[in-house]
Amino acid sequence: MKVIFVTGNEGKFREAESELAEAGIELEQRKLPVPEIQADTLEEVVHHSVEWTRRQIDGPFFLEDAGFFVDALKGFPGVYSAYAHKTVGLKGMVKLMEGKEDRAAGFQAVIGYWDGSQLHIFKGQCRGRMTDSLIGEGGFGYDPLFIPDGHEKTFAQMDPEEKNTISHRGMALHKMLEHLKG
């Protein structure tokens, strides 16, 4: 079986490629200028992106979107995590959380898989809490601000293997894999 992964991100592609290879699924990368709409949830964004993409591609494909959701900020930066990262930045996030007792937050990843006739949504989530300063040198994005539940280190302090076993992205990918196998 062959599936197209619509992404411009090489790192995401390679991660998915190795995850799906073990199930005998061949992955092909396709870069397309997929429009992402403004919405409150990743599910809505992905739904719309699949609707656009399925007019460009024949056969099965999937795409993915992810974000960091902070409870005390009503979900901000959420769907706009990449934009907030390059404008407000991590130091801005620290400022926004000053004095907030509720530190709960989570990463979410949503995959939209189009099997050729139907849309399937697979969601991965990793809950945890926000630090009050940047900790750790690894990872990317909001990793230095996030300690997953059941752990004492931030994502930025973990090596990639450790992070991948608990990450939102790995979980969404795993759910899709189970579906493809079944």
Next chain:
Amino acid sequence: MKVIFVTGNEGKFREAESELAEAGIELEQRKLPVPEIQADTLEEVVHHSVEWTRRQIDGPFFLEDAGFFVDALKGFPGVYSAYAHKTVGLKGMVKLMEGKEDRAAGFQAVIGYWDGSQLHIFKGQCRGRMTDSLIGEGGFGYDPLFIPDGHEKTFAQMDPEEKNTISHRGMALHKMLEHLKG
């Protein structure tokens, strides 16, 4: 001449209606679930929205998008002003600006006008500076945080007439009106 204004906002519609009536242009309100894409500029958002809308409507129409852009925050909240307002909020904006010497900011409004065969973009801008706390009871959105250049009051301290003469929205509307008259 009759033009359709695609908006769900009654206030915006009435403002445009009275502005265009003096030039003998009749306005009709149309509510549509126009998708707004994620982008760095209002022009991109409006361009995409017009592309979608022109497949739904025959004849001339326009739509509008607006935002608040803070220089020291690399343009944040910008295109996502409404979302940031309901999540981060005005107090969050005050926190983000703590210790920032550069207080420059501006409101932008962009109108996309489809004349039946071509897109025209009209942009209005109102530059000014950010306060370090909320001032004034009137207006809406980011008005209590913004003092326009050449003034000493925030938008939230001005009565609607005073604000409209210098506002980004009024300016974009005026540019479109000049085009329609010409």
